[in-house]
Amino acid sequence: MLFTGFDWDEGNREKCRKHGVSIAEVEALFIGELTIFPDAGHSRDEERFKAFGRTLEGRHVFLVYTIRRRGDVPVIRPISARCMHRREVAYYEEEAAKAEKR
Numbered sequence: 001m002l003f004t005g006f007d008w009d010e011g012n013r014e015k016c017r018k019h020g021v022s023i024a025e026v027e028a029l030f031i032g033e034l035t036i037f038p039d040a041g042h043s044r045d046e047e048r049f050k051a052f053g054r055t056l057e058g059r060h061v062f063l064v065y066t067i068r069r070r071g072d073v074p075v076i077r078p079i080s081a082r083c084m085h086r087r088e089v090a091y092y093e094e095e096a097a098k099a100e101k102r
Contacts (some may be wrong), residue, residue, distance in 0.1 A: 007068050007077040021061055026081050029053040029061060035095050039064060048095035052084065052092040060084040060092060 006027055016026055032053055039048040042064070051063040064079040084092065 003044045003067065003076050004073040005070070005075045007070065012078050012080070015080040016078060016082075019080070021081040021083065025055045025057075025059065025061060026063060026078050028056050029063060030076070031056070033096065033099070034037070034063075034098075035092060048079065052088060052095075054092075060089045061090060 004032070006023075008009050008023060009060070013023060016023065029051065034051045034053040036051045039050045042048055046066050046068075048064060048066045051065065053063070054060055060083065061081055062084045065080045066077045066079060067074050068077045
């Protein structure tokens with residue numbers, strides 16, 4: 001899906017910051033390859049997604065986000081981001097290797 005930007009406010013900025021992930025890192029995740037899954041278990045009022053990716057510096061980050069509309073254009077609304085746990089990194093690397101072989 002194409003989007004035109006990000007929807008940030010103090011709430012989602014702080015959730016990312018408290019886990020040591022900067023706004024710039026979250027936004028840069030979308031430049032690279034992301035492994036994205038629906039997050040139906042936490043989606044009550046809107047569709048949410050879980051994403052696993054790497055920052056430009058190589059940090060593995062787990063992101064939860066949704067798509068919102070600003071007027072007629074879609075924007076990404078980060079909900080929370082944190083560094084991945086070891087098992088998540090292993091899973092991400094395995095999935096990325098599979099994707100490269102395709």
